[in-house]
Amino acid sequence: MPPLDEKALSDAQAATAVLVRRGKVSEPVGAMVIPSQSGVLFPVGDRDGELYVNGRTLTQQWADSLRAEVPDLASDVARLQAMRAEWLDSSPEDRTLALAGSCTDPNCRTPR
Structure with a gap:
């Protein structure tokens, strides 16, 4: 498994914290971290x-x-786009579980 880019992770977590403060998300539930170089x-x-x-x-x-920024994660971005389409089609009460259970990649840790 590649090492986790700690700065990239802290930047992503900080951006998520802004979403939480703005009320866009109640908490970062169902999040997954995919490490890469x-x-x-x-x-x-x-x-x-x-x-x-x-x-x-x-x-x-x-x-x-x-x-473009993380070419080694291009397949994961495609999977997230597919997840987004499924997410939009699911009922609100099912969305967190759909996100939390969707990552089957060995480099993916869910939830974090």
Whole structure:
């Protein structure tokens, strides 16, 4: 397993803390940390069904930017986009569990 980029993790956690303070998410539940040589992905879902990754809404533009910044995690970004689509289709009470149980990669630790 690659070493965890501690600075990238702390930056992602700080961005998530901002979402919590703004009331976008109640807490960083169901988050997963995917270590890599060049960063981490820290997804969190809000009450309205949006999926945030490293503190930003997982739009197509942000997903493309993540792929460019952390190319070794491109497949994980694609999986998160698929998760977001499923997340939007699920009922609000099922969303946290869907996110928490979705990571099967051995490099993924859930929840953290």
